Amino acid sequence: MWDTTVILAIQQIASGLVMGSMYALMSIGMMLILGIMTVINMAHGEFYMLGGFVSFFLMTQMGLPYLVSLPVSMVVVGGIGIVSERMTIRPLVGRPWYSTFLTTFGLSMILRDAAQIIWGVDPREIVSPFSHKRVVWGPVFLTQHRIFVFVAGVVVIGLLYLFIKKHKVGMAMRAIVRDREASALMGINLNAMNSFTFALGAGTAALAGALLGAIFNVLPSMGELPMVKGFAVVIMGGMGNVQGILFSGLILGVVESLAASFISLGFSDAIAFGILIVILLFKPAGLFGKRI
Amino acid sequence: MLETKGLTVAFGGLVAVNQVDLSVSPGEILGMIGPNGAGKTTFFNLLTGFLTPTSGRILFKGKDIGGLPPSRIASLGLCRTFQITSVFPGLTVWENLLTGTHCWTQTRFLDTLLRSRGYGEQRRAMEMQAGEILEFLRMEDQKHSRARNLSYGDQRRLEIGIALASRREFLLLDEPAAGMNPEETQTLSQVIRQIRDMGITIFLIEHHMQMVMGICDRIVVLNYGRKIAEGTPLEISRHPQVIEAYLGKEEEFA
Amino acid sequence: MNRRKLLFLSGLILVLILLPWVFQAAYTRHILVMAVIYSFSALGLNVIFGCAGQTAFGLPAFFALGAYISSLLALKLGFPFSLCLLGTMVISAGFGFVIGYPCLQLRGIYFGITTMAFAQILYYVVSNWVELTRGPMGLVDIPPASLGFGDHFQFVFNGELRYYYLVLGACLLNLFFLARLMETRLGRGFVAIRENQDLSASIGIHPFWVKMVAFMLACMITSMGGSFYAHFVRFVSPIEFQWYFIGLTFIMVITGGIGTIWGPFIGGAIFTVLPEVFRAVETYRNILVGAVLILIVIFFPEGIMGKITQRRAKRPLPAMERKNA
Numbered sequence: 001m002w003d004t005t006v007i008l009a010i011q012q013i014a015s016g017l018v019m020g021s022m023y024a025l026m027s028i029g030m031m032l033i034l035g036i037m038t039v040i041n042m043a044h045g046e047f048y049m050l051g052g053f054v055s056f057f058l059m060t061q062m063g064l065p066y067l068v069s070l071p072v073s074m075v076v077v078g079g080i081g082i083v084s085e086r087m088t089i090r091p092l093v094g095r096p097w098y099s100t101f102l103t104t105f106g107l108s109m110i111l112r113d114a115a116q117i118i119w120g121v122d123p124r125e126i127v128s129p130f131s132h133k134r135v136v137w138g139p140v141f142l143t144q145h146r147i148f149v150f151v152a153g154v155v156v157i158g159l160l161y162l163f164i165k166k167h168k169v170g171m172a173m174r175a176i177v178r179d180r181e182a183s184a185l186m187g188i189n190l191n192a193m194n195s196f197t198f199a200l201g202a203g204t205a206a207l208a209g210a211l212l213g214a215i216f217n218v219l220p221s222m223g224e225l226p227m228v229k230g231f232a233v234v235i236m237g238g239m240g241n242v243q244g245i246l247f248s249g250l251i252l253g254v255v256e257s258l259a260a261s262f263i264s265l266g267f268s269d270a271i272a273f274g275i276l277i278v279i280l281l282f283k284p285a286g287l288f289g290k291r292i
Numbered sequence: 293m294l295e296t297k298g299l300t301v302a303f304g305g306l307v308a309v310n311q312v313d314l315s316v317s318p319g320e321i322l323g324m325i326g327p328n329g330a331g332k333t334t335f336f337n338l339l340t341g342f343l344t345p346t347s348g349r350i351l352f353k354g355k356d357i358g359g360l361p362p363s364r365i366a367s368l369g370l371c372r373t374f375q376i377t378s379v380f381p382g383l384t385v386w387e388n389l390l391t392g393t394h395c396w397t398q399t400r401f402l403d404t405l406l407r408s409r410g411y412g413e414q415r416r417a418m419e420m421q422a423g424e425i426l427e428f429l430r431m432e433d434q435k436h437s438r439a440r441n442l443s444y445g446d447q448r449r450l451e452i453g454i455a456l457a458s459r460r461e462f463l464l465l466d467e468p469a470a471g472m473n474p475e476e477t478q479t480l481s482q483v484i485r486q487i488r489d490m491g492i493t494i495f496l497i498e499h500h501m502q503m504v505m506g507i508c509d510r511i512v513v514l515n516y517g518r519k520i521a522e523g524t525p526l527e528i529s530r531h532p533q534v535i536e537a538y539l540g541k542e543e544e545f546a
Numbered sequence: 547m548n549r550r551k552l553l554f555l556s557g558l559i560l561v562l563i564l565l566p567w568v569f570q571a572a573y574t575r576h577i578l579v580m581a582v583i584y585s586f587s588a589l590g591l592n593v594i595f596g597c598a599g600q601t602a603f604g605l606p607a608f609f610a611l612g613a614y615i616s617s618l619l620a621l622k623l624g625f626p627f628s629l630c631l632l633g634t635m636v637i638s639a640g641f642g643f644v645i646g647y648p649c650l651q652l653r654g655i656y657f658g659i660t661t662m663a664f665a666q667i668l669y670y671v672v673s674n675w676v677e678l679t680r681g682p683m684g685l686v687d688i689p690p691a692s693l694g695f696g697d698h699f700q701f702v703f704n705g706e707l708r709y710y711y712l713v714l715g716a717c718l719l720n721l722f723f724l725a726r727l728m729e730t731r732l733g734r735g736f737v738a739i740r741e742n743q744d745l746s747a748s749i750g751i752h753p754f755w756v757k758m759v760a761f762m763l764a765c766m767i768t769s770m771g772g773s774f775y776a777h778f779v780r781f782v783s784p785i786e787f788q789w790y791f792i793g794l795t796f797i798m799v800i801t802g803g804i805g806t807i808w809g810p811f812i813g814g815a816i817f818t819v820l821p822e823v824f825r826a827v828e829t830y831r832n833i834l835v836g837a838v839l840i841l842i843v844i845f846f847p848e849g850i851m852g853k854i855t856q857r858r859a860k861r862p863l864p865a866m867e868r869k870n871a
Contacts, residue, residue, distance in 0.1 A: 042793065091844050098601075098800055102843045105793050109836030117829055224789060235659050270670035273663035280660050281648055340748065362747035372748050380741035391738050394731055395750035411729075458749045 011140050012257040018146045018215075020253020021153030022208045024246045026226055027233040028160055029201030035177045035239055036197045038097055039089055042104040044205055044230060045223025046111035050077050051206025052213030052222065053115055056124050066128050066214070070152075073210050074203040080111075081202025082195050089194065108223075115220040123217035126210070149211045154246075156207065161242045173197065177240065225269070232276045293318045293462060293493055294339070294370075299348035299358075301338055308334040310517035311348065316462075321484065321494045323508035325501070325528075327537055331517040332497045333375055336466055340372045341365045352462070367395065371460035375467050377447045379454065381440035385431055388439050388450055389422035392457025425453045428486070445476045452483065456492075463487065465496040469503050481507050505529065513537070559718065566710050575706035577822050579778060582713045585814025586771020587791075588798035589720055594764035595796075596804040597728065599740025600757055601654070604645075604661030605764055606795040607668055610786035612638055612769025613776040614672060617685045620777070627691040627777060634773040635766045642765030646758050653743075662792070669787040684783030691777040703777075713774050717811065720767060725807045736760050737805070801842045803849025812850050 026048060033041045054076050058069040088103040130145035164170035175183045176193060184190050209223070216222070233252055237245030252272055260268035294316040301309045309331045316322045324332050337343040339350060341362040350358045357365050380388050397414050426432055429449050434442065439450060448468060455463055468484070469477045481503050488494055498504045504511060505525040513521040513528060515537045521528055528534055566575050587609045594602045616634045619625040625633060649660045672679050679685065691712060692702040703709045727733045735756040738746040743753050776782050794817060802813025820838060824831040846853050 088840055095847060098796070098804075099843050099847075102797055102800055103840045105797065106836035106839035106843070109832040109839070113830065113832035113836070228789060231659070232663075235656070264674075266670055266674055270667050273666040277648070277660055277663045277667075280652060280656055280663075342744075361752070362744075363750055363752040366748050366750040374744070374748075378742055378745040378748075380738060380745065382741050383737070391734055392749060394734050394738070397731060454745070454749065 007140070008261060009258065012261050013254050014140050014142055015146065016254035016257030017250055018150045018153075018253070019212075019257065020250035021150050021157070021246075022212055022249075023226070023229055023233050023252055024157060024237075024249025025153050025208045026205050026230040027237065027245045027249055028157060028242060029204040030227075030230050031234045031237070031239060031245060032173070032197050033201045034234065036173050037089065037100075037194050039100040039104065039198075040097065040231075041198075041201065042101060042227070043084065043108035043111060044104075044201065045225075045227030046108045046115075047077050047081060047202040047205040047223075048209035048226055049115060049218070049220060049223035050080065050111060051209030052126065052218035053119055053124070053209075053220075054206065055210035055213060056119075056126050056218055059126065066126070070207060070210050074206050077206035078199040078203035081199040084111075084202075085195050085198040089198070090191070112220050112223075119220070121220065123219040125217055126213040128214035145214055149215070152207070152211060156204065157242065157246055160204070164242065169193075169196070229272050232272050236276060236279055293353060294495065295351040296339075297349045297351070299335070299338060299350060300346050301334065301343055302346045308517050309338060309345075312514070312517075312519050314512050314519065314522065316493060316495050318461075318493050319488065319491060320509045321488050321496070321507055323504045323511045324495070324497045324514060325499070325504055325511060326514035328499075330514040332514055333466060334517075335514065336372060336464055336497060339365075339464060340370065366458070366460070369461045370464065371455045371458050371462065372464035373448075373451045373455055373466055373468060375470065377444070377451055379439040379442075379447055379450050382438060384436045384438055385442070385450055385453075386422060386426070386435045389425055389453055389457045390418055392425075392454035393418040393421050393459070395458045421457060421459075425456050428456070429453050429483070445472055448472070448480070449483070452487075456487065460492070462493045463495070465494065465498075467497055467499065469498055469500045472500075477503055562714060562718075563711075566707055572706055575710060577819060579706055579710045579713060581815045581818035582710070582717050583771055583774050583778065584794075584818050585717065585798065585811045586720070586774065587768050587795045588802065588810030588814040589717070589724070590764040590766070590768030590771070591795050592764075592799050592802075592805070592810040593724065593736070593767065594757075594760045596799055596806070596809070597733065597740065598736040598757060598760040600760070601658035602649075602661045602761065602764065603658040603792060604663070604665030605761075605768060606792045607665035607787055608638055608641070608765045608768040609772040609775070609791065609795075610672070610782070610784075611641065611668060612772025613782045613786060614679060614685070614772075615769065616773035617688045617776045617782055618678070620689050621685060621687075627689070628693055630777070631770065631773050634769050638765045638769035639762045642762040643758070646761040646765075650754055650757050650761065665787070665792070669784060672787065673784040679784075682784055684781055685776075686781050688776050688780040688782070690780065691774070709778050713778075716770070716774070720770075721807055721811065728807070732756065732759065740805075797839060801839070801846065801849055803851030803855075806849065806851040806855070809849050809851040816850075 026044065029047075030041060030044050033039050033044075051073050054073040055066070055069040058064040058072055059066060064072065084107055088107045089100050092099045092103065128145045128148070130143065130148050133144040135142050135144055135147060162170075164173060172183070172188045172193060175186070175188060176190065180190070208226075209218070229252065233245060233249045236252070237248035252275070255271060255275065256268045259271045296312055296314055299309055299312045300307065312335065314322075324335070326332055334343065338345050338358075341357070341360050341364065344359040348358070349356055352365070352368060352370060355368065357368065357370075380391060383391065397418055426435060429452070431446065431449065431453070434446065439447060442450065448470075452465070452468065455465075465484070469480055472480060477500060484494060484496070484507055496504075496508075508525060510523065511521075511525055511528045512519060513531070513534050515533075520533045520537065521531045523531070565578055569575060569578065587606050590608065591602070591605050594600050594605060612634045615637050616630045619630040619633045620627070645661065645664045649657050649664070652660055673681055675681070690702055690704050691709065692700050703712050728737070735746070735751045738749075738751055739753055739756055746756075747753055772786075775786075798813035798817050799810050800813070801816065802811065803809030817835075817839075821831060821835055824834045827834065842850070848856070
């Protein structure tokens with residue numbers, strides 16, 4: 001028979017994978033924004049948060065079913081992303097990196113406050129059609145929703161990977177990372193690419209927020225921690241490396257989950273950083289660091 | 293002044309610099325040429341501490357400097373410029389030169405803190421040196437321009453200026469004429485000669501044949517990491533192995 | 547220093563000294579004190595980030611670290627304030643060395659992230675080592691700052707007015723020290739490394755140790771602020787370690803003017819006072835602060851001090867290159 005510790009461990013690994021896939025989803029957006037626009041997007045957590053709230057809004061105020069609210073939320077938040085980019089990043093072309101670091105920080109303050117004004121401080125609940133159905137798989141209990149989250153995450157990440165690799169726009173993105181000026185000379189519209197990349201990042205973060213919003217509740221401050229962990233995953237996974245980020249995200253999710261249940265919740269937050277330090281000291285380019 | 297004996301560096305299976313022996317006498321201008329990828333910049337990186345030799349020795353003024361960190365080597369009297377222009381971009385030309393002088397200034401911390409007389413003297417000495425170099429480079433009108441806003445040629449001149457400001461006795465110049473037009477190259481050649489006349493020994497890497505033939509006292513030729521020839525410009529221009537190494541390349545002999 | 551500059555400086559200092567007499571309400575004076583205290587964090591960050599160019603994301607955590615160390619020295623060991631302050635600086639320098647040593651093996655953003663990782667670990671330790679720090683409940687009843695000899699000759703800095711002059715004095719002393727520091731070989735070394743680390747090495751500046759000194763100094767100054775904080779507010783809790791504070795410190799340094807002397811002080815003042823000014827519109831407060839931040843960044847490329855120096859020198863700074871997007 002299964003030993004209870006082992007069962008607990010497997011359970012935690014399973015839910016860790018779910019969280020990890022979302023970390024990876026967030027991180028890929030951040031990585032793209034960082035690589036293509038050289039911007040550290042301090043508002044990425046807020047796009048995640050808005051994804052949850054917009055989904056909530058669409059479901060409760062407009063009666064849309066959960067599954068429809070997901071892509072709509074992505075588009076809406078993507079749109080917010082485009083407007084934000086115009087106002088906080090476009091004016092700062094040619095400036096050092098910390099300029100956009102600051103303006104996106106300001107943006108995050110604005111978005112968070114706005115969400116608070118519109119929806120208040122209290123947590124809101126999103127009910128997914130899968131929420132209450134359980135799946136029993138050997139010794140492990142998982143809600144259908146969590147499986148859905150994981151699958152959705154991996155699928156979207158896979159799509160992103162293919163997009164970057166095969167699609168014309170994706171290749172343009174890679175070209176920009178390689179050589180920005182040359183890309184411009186080759187006719188790539190840098191402004192449009194910037195807006196697109198930012199919208200893509202915002203949209204994927206929103207998806208993560210809407211997906212996880214049905215597991216944890218949605219509140220205005222929910223984006224802070226995921227964003228920080230997202231950066232950790234970007235560093236761990238290596239710039240330009242989608243697979244690396246996926247794996248790093250999953251690893252982080254699993255380790256965190258195990259640490260949370262076997263050691264303590266507080267420790268699990270710190271552990272992301274402990275891992276990061278160790279990795280950086282031994283493999284300065286990240287676990288899987290390599291170029292696109 | 294500078295001597296290498298059997299200097300070798302290998303990365304995995306690739307031997308980038310292979311048993312190179314050479315020596316540079318004080319006050320001479322030595323040139324190093326060779327096809328792309330021959331190992332010239334790698335050689336410089338070994339001399340200046342950015343790479344550690346796999347075997348062999350580097351002796352600077354009799355002292356073994358192989359494997360020492362760049363700042364140590366610099367403080368012993370060796371200074372280099374880089375293939376990709378290296379200046380202090382955010383600082384003005386004047387500030388760039390002043391920073392260059394900092395290595396030989398001996399201002400004590402307390403002196404500066406309290407602005408005592410010692411500070412004032414040192415400061416004047418630094419400013420005088422910077423001023424002289426500014427004149428020498430003929431860049432007075434750009435004194436307050438930010439280095440990043442200078443033209444490419446001016447940046448390269450500034451780079452040499454910083455090297456001069458540091459009052460090193462031995463200068464390593466990595467492709468100083470890269471990307472320069474003929475007129476700028478002429479000026480550069482003059483500048484280099486004038487620097488030598490100040491008593492500084494110069495060792496340079498260049499692709500620009502005309503320039504190398506024109507100013508170097510001796511030339512060393514590297515190919516695939518090995519030294520294949522050494523001698524005066526005239527001897528080198530006739531050396532069969534050198535000609536063969538360059539066959540099919542775009543550089544022409546003066 | 548020429549006459550004009552001296553006059554301007556004296557004027558500024560005079561204004562600073564007179565401020566609490568213009569704003570006599572205890573509440574406003576409280577804000578003034580906090581503005582100066584928080585600017586220590588910016589001052590410290592400016593040394594390692596502004597001057598030496600190393601993005602030490604985790605550095606502002608030393609503010610809270612300093613607050614805790616100072617409180618513990620007072621509460622557990624009964625140190626008088628002056629010793630607490632001194633002890634905090636020394637111990638933080640030690641922490642700075644221990645943390646800096648591994649972090650400085652890395653360059654650029656990796657260095658920054660690693661310092662942040664250490665900061666997060668510190669947060670965890672402080673939150674959870676309940677026997678020492680009382681965890682989330684924080685430390686209370688920290689004795690106020692006082693200077694004096696023995697039991698009879700104590701001058702206690704209770705009240706906003708006295709504390710204001712205490713921290714203002716300390717801050718001005720720091721500013722003076724930093725201004726002179728930037729003219730020493732060491733200070734010039736910071737700038738050289740910021741501008742071009744490899745070139746600096748080539749002219750004899752030793753990158754690792756110069757960066758280490760900058761880092762340790764930054765830790766000391768930042769933790770000094772923490773100490774002042776602890777003995778003023780007289781309560782510390784792990785909340786001070788939050789991310790927001792890190793971002794806020796960067797905001798202060800950058801909007802004030804990177805690498806300048808007065809920049810961090812001005813940035814610190816603005817971003818402590820501004821949220822208070824907007825307190826009247828409580829719900830929209832962060833939106834306004836965020837908007838102001840964005841506007842300052844867009845319109846003051848070299849920070850507020852940068853704009854001021856530009857105008858005073860009457861010599862146009864070369865326009866920031868606007869690459870054709």
